[in-house]
Amino acid sequence: MTFLDLARRNVSRHWLRSALAVTGIVIGVVAIATMGILGNSIGLMFNDMVSDVGDTIVVSPAMSGTGGDKLTKRQVDDITRAAGANRVITIPFASTFDKMSVGEKKGGTMIYAMPAGDIPLLLEKEAGTYPRDTGSGCMIGSRLAELNKETGLKLGARVTIGDETLRVVGVLKERGMGFDINPDYAIIVPYSWYSRHYDEDRYDQVVVKVRDVKDLDVVKEGIEQKMNRREDVVSVMDTKAILESVFAAADSITVFLLGIGAISLIVAGVSILNVMLMSVTERIKEIGVLRSIGTRRREVMRMFIYEALILGVVGAVIGGALSFGAGYVITAVIVENPDYLFNPTSLLYILFGMAFGIFTSAASGLYPAWKAAQLNPIQALRHE
Amino acid sequence: MPVISFDAVTKVYPLPAGDVVALAGIDLAIEKGEFVLVMGPSGSGKSTLLNIMGSLDVPTSGEVTIAGKRISGMDDDELTLMRRDHIGFIFQQFNLIPLLSVVENVEYPLILKGRRNGSRERAEEVLAAVGITETHLTHKPGELSGGQQQRAAIARALVNDPDFLLCDEPTGNLDTKTGTAIMDLLARMNREEGKTVVMVTHDPRMTEYADRTIRMVDGRLA
Numbered sequence: 001m002t003f004l005d006l007a008r009r010n011v012s013r014h015w016l017r018s019a020l021a022v023t024g025i026v027i028g029v030v031a032i033a034t035m036g037i038l039g040n041s042i043g044l045m046f047n048d049m050v051s052d053v054g055d056t057i058v059v060s061p062a063m064s065g066t067g068g069d070k071l072t073k074r075q076v077d078d079i080t081r082a083a084g085a086n087r088v089i090t091i092p093f094a095s096t097f098d099k100m101s102v103g104e105k106k107g108g109t110m111i112y113a114m115p116a117g118d119i120p121l122l123l124e125k126e127a128g129t130y131p132r133d134t135g136s137g138c139m140i141g142s143r144l145a146e147l148n149k150e151t152g153l154k155l156g157a158r159v160t161i162g163d164e165t166l167r168v169v170g171v172l173k174e175r176g177m178g179f180d181i182n183p184d185y186a187i188i189v190p191y192s193w194y195s196r197h198y199d200e201d202r203y204d205q206v207v208v209k210v211r212d213v214k215d216l217d218v219v220k221e222g223i224e225q226k227m228n229r230r231e232d233v234v235s236v237m238d239t240k241a242i243l244e245s246v247f248a249a250a251d252s253i254t255v256f257l258l259g260i261g262a263i264s265l266i267v268a269g270v271s272i273l274n275v276m277l278m279s280v281t282e283r284i285k286e287i288g289v290l291r292s293i294g295t296r297r298r299e300v301m302r303m304f305i306y307e308a309l310i311l312g313v314v315g316a317v318i319g320g321a322l323s324f325g326a327g328y329v330i331t332a333v334i335v336e337n338p339d340y341l342f343n344p345t346s347l348l349y350i351l352f353g354m355a356f357g358i359f360t361s362a363a364s365g366l367y368p369a370w371k372a373a374q375l376n377p378i379q380a381l382r383h384e
Numbered sequence: 385m386p387v388i389s390f391d392a393v394t395k396v397y398p399l400p401a402g403d404v405v406a407l408a409g410i411d412l413a414i415e416k417g418e419f420v421l422v423m424g425p426s427g428s429g430k431s432t433l434l435n436i437m438g439s440l441d442v443p444t445s446g447e448v449t450i451a452g453k454r455i456s457g458m459d460d461d462e463l464t465l466m467r468r469d470h471i472g473f474i475f476q477q478f479n480l481i482p483l484l485s486v487v488e489n490v491e492y493p494l495i496l497k498g499r500r501n502g503s504r505e506r507a508e509e510v511l512a513a514v515g516i517t518e519t520h521l522t523h524k525p526g527e528l529s530g531g532q533q534q535r536a537a538i539a540r541a542l543v544n545d546p547d548f549l550l551c552d553e554p555t556g557n558l559d560t561k562t563g564t565a566i567m568d569l570l571a572r573m574n575r576e577e578g579k580t581v582v583m584v585t586h587d588p589r590m591t592e593y594a595d596r597t598i599r600m601v602d603g604r605l606a
Contacts, residue, residue, distance in 0.1 A: 002495070009483045289479040292440060293540070294468020294496050296461055378440050381475075 003299060007306035010279065018311060021268075021275045025315025026322065028265030029357040033323035035261040036349030038330050039254025041340035046247050056239050057083075057208040057220055058180050062232035070094075070202035071234070075227075079206050079234070082226035083219045088210055091118040092203035093181065094194055100187070101160045105151040109144065110186035111161070113194030122207060123183055128155045128170030133192045137169035143184040145171050159187065164197060179239040180207045261353070268315070269360040276308055276368035287372050288380025297373040304372050308365020315361065316354040323350045385452060386413035387548050387580050388437055393446035395432050395603075406432040407443070408603035414548070419574045419581045421590055424600035430584050431552075433600065437582060438473060438550050439466040451547040468496055472541030474570075476553040478533040480525035480540070487511060487521040490539045497544060510539040514569060531562035538569060548580035549573070555587065567593055 011018045059079055061069050071079075076092045083090065093114040100109045114122065116133040123139075131137035138159065145153060153159065157168045172183055195201055208223070210216050220238050227234045280287070287300060327346065332338045340346055390412040397404045406429045414420050424430050435441040436448055439455055442463070448455050451470040455463065467473070480489045490507035499506075508521065514535040525533050534554060541549055551570065555563030571593050573579045583590065591597050599606040 006483060013483065285479075286481060289475075289481065291464065292438070292467060292473055293493055294464055294544075296464045299496070378435055381479075 003303045004306050007303050007310055011307055011310050017275055021272050021311050022315040024268030024271040025312055025357045025361060026319040028268035029316055029319025029353040030323050030326055031264040032258060032261030032356055033350045033353030034326045034330055035257035036352060037327040037341060037346045038334060039257045040346050040349060041331050041335040042253055043250040044340045044343055045335050046250050055210045055213045056180055058237045059206040059208060059223060059234050062235045070204060071206060072202050076203060076206055079223055079227060082223045083208055084222060087215050087219055088208050089121055091122050091207045094200065094204045098161055102151050102153045102157060111189060112181050112183060112186050113189045113191045116190035119188060124173040126171045126173040131169050131190050133190050136166050136193060138166040139170040139172055139188040140168050141172050141184040141186045142174040162197060265356055265360050269364040272308055272311055272361050272364040276304060276365050280368045280372045284375060284380050284383040287375050288377050288383060291377035292381055301369040301373040304369035305362060305365050308361045312358040312361025316357040319357055320350050320354045323353055387416050387451060388414040389449045391447040393443045393448055396444045405603050410605060414582060416580055417578050419593060419595045421594040421597040422584045423597055428600040429603040430600055434550060434552060434584050438471055439463045470547045472546035472549045474537055474541050474549060474551040474554045476556040478537045480533055480537055482525055485522045485524060486516065486536045489536060490543050493540060493544045507543060510543045514539045530558050531565060534558060534566050548582060551581065551583040553585055
């Protein structure tokens with residue numbers, strides 16, 4: 001029998017009241033942990049994008065330029081030279097939106113065209129092969145393939161665009177949202193076919209992939225200086241810079257979400273404070289007895305802080321376990337990647353939520369404990 | 385040397401309507417092994433006297449020595465340790481801790497003192513001495529009769545081997561027969577164990593147990 005034991009018994013004596021106070025802490029811990037995980041996952045998602053395309057520069061025709069809204073083959077070569085041919089891989093591409101039909105089924109699709117040899121440099125394949133310049137093969141994005149599974153748009157199927165029919169020779173691996181092209185819902189064709197079909201010999205944009213990310217700024221400056229010497233011919237978009245500002249925004253989202261979680265935990269703290277004050281008020285006489293038979297103030301205080309801590313620890317443990325489940329749901333549903341839950345920083349938010357829950361409970365127990373310890377034993381003994 | 389000694393002790397409660405003098409210069413000595421009754425009408429200062437003897441309160445002026453220690457100027461912790469180590473309290477309403485079993489209630493003062501080893505055995509031994517049977521040890525106080533609760537409370541007061549027992553109307557909540565049994569127990573502790581007993585009561589029949597009766601009127605000894 002110890003003070004901890006006494007505290008435990010008092011918590012279980014009023015089990016319903018204790019359970020409600022614990023529920024508050026559970027909700028608070030879950031809120032703070034899941035909000036943290038959500039914010040963190042958003043950050044991780046952006047982070048993955050940065051590492052995916054952080055080596056990428058997208059060069060587009062300048063809006064105000066006199067060269068028109070497309071880039072010629074010669075300009076693409078100039079861009080490659082300006083960037084330093086040994087430092088980069090340049091992939092020019094054209095894109096359009098067109099009608100397509102698969103069997104009886106008609107619809108619209110995004111079409112990306114790039115030199116057949118460049119496709120493997122930019123896109124990974126899931127099945128089949130990459131199309132060749134000479135043939136009339138095409139590739140389809142993974143989401144497009146999935147959405148049209150029932151209509152027969154799959155490897156080997158025939159797709160009609162305009163009056164020409166292409167054969168699906170490959171399916172792309174899912175790539176997710178990108179800052180250069182979004183191939184998941186698109187059809188990829190060799191530029192030779194595109195050029196002949198649409199009677200076009202210019203490109204819409206150039207993707208410049210830097211071999212060493214450290215060269216990114218040098219390459220960007222080189223292109224801007226050489227291409228835009230006299231007038232703005234191209235605009236250069238550095239995805240890393242954009243993503244970094246997005247990343248900063250993700251941090252603010254995390255802080256905001258954590259704030260919401262923290263508020264709910266503070267509310268839970270108030271309910272613990274309330275429960276503890278009730279406990280002190282009900283036990284004034286008992287405290288008087290304990291004090292009169294030789295229990296020191298600090299011992300009375302310890303007993304009540306233990307009570308608050310028990311509520312806090314129980315709430316934090318249950319909340320931590322539930323946070324894991326809630327975190328899984330959030331990462332699976334909202335950011336669509338449950339792996340983010342198992343990232344150490346996400347798990348840290350669960351620990352942080354639990355620690356904050358215990359701390360809030362202990363802090364809420366301090367005043368009632370102090371109040372109990374300060375009771376005058378004579379008056380407390382007389383209390384009925 | 386007396387166990388309790390009062391020298392010109394006053395206690396004044398300052399109230400907005402004017403000071404209330406609860407003790408107006410008390411000189412008193414209680415020797416080891418004495419059984420002393422304190423009697424007097426309500427408002428005579430009995431409770432204040434008892435509180436100061438019990439180190440629950442300190443005098444406004446004068447000198448109080450309990451178990452050889454002067455309690456004036458003691459801080460709250462020192463007064464608490466005086467109560468824990470030197471005084472056994474017995475209340476009218478028994479005041480056992482409802483959360484603890486009977487034996488745990490008796491064990492509690494030992495644990496407060498840091499005596500964990502053998503505390504259970506010591507508690508059981510004292511409970512046996514006051515006549516609590518083994519079957520009642522693990523019961524909660526509320527499951528016992530009033531007489532049994534008061535016996536357990538006496539065991540709790542005795543367990544740390546105090547210098548004296550301070551009893552506040554210990555039979556006030558008991559029927560005559562049970563009250564007599566409790567008084568016999570206290571008298572036995574006084575005679576056989578040499579325990580000093582100070583008891584506040586309204587009941588004139590208790591005088592037969594006492595070596596000495598102190599009567600109080602208006603904060604003075606009559």
